[in-house]
Amino acid sequence: MLFRQLFEPLSSTYTYLLGCEETGQAVLIDPVIVAIDRDLAEIRRLGLELAYTLDTHIHADHLTAALTLKNRVASKIAAPACERLPCTDVGVEEGRAFQVGSILLQPLHTPGHTDGHFAYLLADRVFTGDALLIDGCGRTDFQNGDADTLYRSVTEKLFSLPDDVLVYPAHDYQGRHVSSIAQERKRNPRLGKERTLEEFRDIMAGLNLPYPVFIDYAVPGNRQCGVCPPDLPENLEKYCRQMTESPQG
Ligand SMILES: [Fe+2]
Numbered sequence: 001m002l003f004r005q006l007f008e009p010l011s012s013t014y015t016y017l018l019g020c021e022e023t024g025q026a027v028l029i030d031p032v033i034v035a036i037d038r039d040l041a042e043i044r045r046l047g048l049e050l051a052y053t054l055d056t057h058i059h060a061d062h063l064t065a066a067l068t069l070k071n072r073v074a075s076k077i078a079a080p081a082c083e084r085l086p087c088t089d090v091g092v093e094e095g096r097a098f099q100v101g102s103i104l105l106q107p108l109h110t111p112g113h114t115d116g117h118f119a120y121l122l123a124d125r126v127f128t129g130d131a132l133l134i135d136g137c138g139r140t141d142f143q144n145g146d147a148d149t150l151y152r153s154v155t156e157k158l159f160s161l162p163d164d165v166l167v168y169p170a171h172d173y174q175g176r177h178v179s180s181i182a183q184e185r186k187r188n189p190r191l192g193k194e195r196t197l198e199e200f201r202d203i204m205a206g207l208n209l210p211y212p213v214f215i216d217y218a219v220p221g222n223r224q225c226g227v228c229p230p231d232l233p234e235n236l237e238k239y240c241r242q243m244t245e246s247p248q249g
Contacts, residue, residue: 021102056130060218066226126166135184147201150200159185190203
């Protein structure tokens, strides 16, 4: 399998490019609308064709590139079935593998950051979205988020994966790239070290995070698989404008 971890600096999002060497088909997990040209150039450079985009959840901090990529290169849109988005071509569900060429992803329903959130297990790697970040986790105060639910998703489902499974998160704000299940189970300050549910609840309730600047545009836009809102204020236009440089994650 061909594999790339691509970083989008505005929202600190990691997009994952998976390529099947036999069929030449590629999947992008969590592509960002501002990084489309960079992602397509990388796909072409590797001699692949984009077959699917696959989102982990309805993002609040950036717009998915799913619909624009579909319009540009005829890729299909895969997303959690439980979100019932009319723009989705394939709804993924837990217990039903998502296969593209030789790439076999096992969807894991991991609610708590959002109620429709999925992680994707691919052999010895897991794409954890915002459920589990390196030394952290996604916030639980919007989009039907719930700390108790996230605690169960991470400690019961993700932490029950084998120790050596590599953790690839949807974001990192400090330049870290990859972790492992054992590392997070032992060291994650919010959810690891055998933290109790009560401790986790207190941590999440005490974060005092600011209101997300783009959420009121991102969520409705992402429920349409990534549509730039027409009424975007000038200071938020950068969330729809193409990235100029090509930083690699
Ligand atoms: Fe998120």
